[in-house]
Amino acid sequence: MSADRELDFTRRLAAAARQEQFLTVMSREEALAAFRAAIPHTALPPETVSLAQSLGRVLARDVASPIDVPPFDRALVDGFALRAADTEGANAARPRRLRLNREILACGVAPALPVAAGTATPIATGGVIPRGADAVVMVEQTEFFETGVAIDVSSPVRPGQFVGYAGADMAFGETVLRRSTVVTAREIGMLAACGLAEIAVVRRPRVAVLSTGDELVVPGEALRPGAIYDSNGAIIAASVIENGGEPVPLGIVRDDEGALESALRDALARGDLVVLSGGTSKGAGDVSHRILSRLGEPGILVHGVALKPGKPLCLAVAEGKAVVVLPGFPTSAMFTFHEFVVPLVRALAGLPPREEEAVQARLPQRLASELGRTEFVMASLAQGEDGPVALPLPKGSGSVTAFSQADGFFAVPAARSGVEAGEAVSVVRLGAGVRPPDLTVIGSHCVGLDRVVGLLAERGFRARTVWVGSAGGLAALRRGECDLAAIHLLDPETGRYNAPFLEPGMALAPGWRRLQGVVFRAGDPRFEGRSAAEAVRAALADPESVMVNRNTGSGTRLLVDGLISTARPPGFWNQPRSHNAVAAAVAQGRADWGVAISSVAKAYGLGFLPLAQEHYDFAYREADREKPALAAFLALLGTDAADAALTELGFEPGGGVP
Template sequence: MFRRLLTLEEAKQTIQKYFEAKPLGVEEIPLLDAFSRVLAENVIAEIDIPPFNRSTVDGYAVKAEDTFGADENKPVKLKLCGTVNVGEKPKVKVERGTAAEIMTGAPIPEGADAVVMFEDTERKNGEVYVYTAVARDENVMKAGSDIKRGETVARQGQLLTSREIGAIAAVGRAKVKAYTVPKVAILSTGAEITEPGKLLAPGKIYDINAYSLSAAVQESGGKPVYLGVFPDDAAELEKALKKALASADIVVSSGGVSVGPKDVMPTTLSRLGKPGVIVCGIAVKPGKPTTVAVVDGKPVFALPGHPTSAMLIFHLLVRPVIERMTGRIP
């Protein structure tokens, strides 16, 4: 039979007593690999975004005051002084009475303070006829209007999504510091378990838990390490658990935790290292047979074999540990 059943809260407190779930470390990674990672630094913009005043339309860069009074019946005539293309430094200067052709996204040339859209102009013989007046800064995006230099673009502890990654790329960062992803060894036990993809023999069932738990580990921010299916044999199980502990930061198994003659997980765990089994049965349903051990500083969660029970206990006990180790929750 089980030892005294712990309440769920007592089980959580016991796990916290013997294992402090915290980030394993920090590593610098390429920004392209940073999706779904947790940022381990504040990212501060070192430049304005955009870094220069830019045109938001195709048209002509002008001095706004030169267009005052222009209308359909009385256009203002300006001399074309050059062209400003996207991606290049302007080579022209807009003086009084002149206009420079400009493309969307191109830098505003010296002397200009507004842009007239092509639709409101007509070009004849090197001169531009403006049919609509523009105000100062009209059709101009000012430097720093998206992100100002010195502004915090992303904060430590943030989960990096496409939004944060785009903002970080905008300020020129190609790498970021992120918390190390914990490795979680996944193994299933039971003579009746068969890996998906293999022929299902009479009396056998396919392994649901290893696949659903691996996906749940990824959802939590961890990296699953699938080790396979093992029989309810103490020696084989001990060997598998030692391999799991050597290759991962957390071990999650399913099956072999009840009180039947083939349920050898608790006794096997007790032989692996100190302090050993710290939880052996929880007063929850489903999930009562859950066993938790800490072996030489690494937690081992032995979940029930029933898929519903395994997933319930994973989300109640294992997921918070993984999320603390990834930095997703403090």
């Protein structure tokens, strides 16, 4: 051995013998705190991608539906569109005979003929409900009468039976997907149903992945003595994808300080963060931590964590990007990767923290099920007084939003006829990382609440909204299934909104005021130039004037009932669940008038006769006032940001109780 080579070997031997010690061994909590303080754990800026490229991505903004879904009242079964009143008392012995109109309504065909009393129109599933019809009878419940081109109906049909109302799934302007939602096949179906071809998503973090060590060999090559295959690079790259990132594989770097420094600088230029496995211990050839001090400020934050396995972990920041050097042993590498890197990757990708996959929750009300068939029930989760509550979603098989709004599903066995109230069910989560909301709001829908909930999300709280009407919201609050009930209920005896309906232990938070009125097609001489009261009186006196009502339990329905008293005008039994559905019925000529809020009338280009300024408020349990998410929501009401958002929508902030 030459003198120079012997001197070099002696120096290397001395370095190995000294074994550079870790800077300072920190606890897991201290290391996490230092890392989070030095590098922002926030989502990256958005980018726009096509619908085909959006699977697995995270929404960067709330998504509002640009149309009603469905855009018209439609048949839910193959059968005949008719007037339910014409089938009253029908049975097998005494069927009701209806003359068939000379029209067949297939999908995509606009009706040309109205359904008059005593008539019916053949209609396919998905066909447009014609004017005059308020229900659909299934083919199986009829018998064709050839001589008179008629049908015999053998059982009575209720109003609204097998009718899917316009906007019942998604209403125009309704927030259908929240920012931070992970796009799956369910969400893609919703976006496609809305007609959206592109969407704004959080940019995926690019994670530069390197492995270091003279002993490493690329899988597929022959092993030499003392060598091992590089498994860490493959495992880390796959884990990056699992957690919403985009790996940038940079291969194996030898234990050469110059080559490793060059590779790390290249990695910093190409990635949003850098993950290197190996070279962070204190043996000969482990030089990674020395190079980190030269890459940029602040440099090394942590070198050594009190973990087993995982002690040699090194955390650094250079050029505003995280550089993580994992231990070389695979078990140690993956343990520390999931503990320290996964939270950062998911945060940059806009994803929530990883969570458990199943939740035990109780059912608040009995759920009936068909014997002999296993039933899978879509459900959302809420925090009740005694733990998680599973709320079965009310929407049917034709709904796109049932999957989007669900946290998961539970199964009712074939041998059971239902699940009893209070019984525990195991809710299987839909997708990794889905977590229960911080705040649950149940009651009457309003686009103003969508905007306020969006502002709440900016403050770090995730809200769930369920629309069941004002009365349904109060009932849910009474059962402890929600934090807030969104209500606008008028007490006809006192003329006051909302406060008279509260029960002991409940409090009311002022929300905002909305102008309710009679909506009609602009230019209709039956309504133009009249007051709302005059227009309603004239409509009730005109047998050709068709109304569109609202569902029982809604605040608007109480207002309508006060207007028409005991009258049952044409269209009375047409009772959709939203202002948008009312406006759609009038705008499309299926009804002549209804009651809705001014902002919806404006959106649909309808005439509007002011009727009453209603109060849209929030009931809550006084005992829950200090819960973080509820307190944050209540504090948000009345702020400049909330008031500006509500004013932009045409509402008057700070309604409250008169």
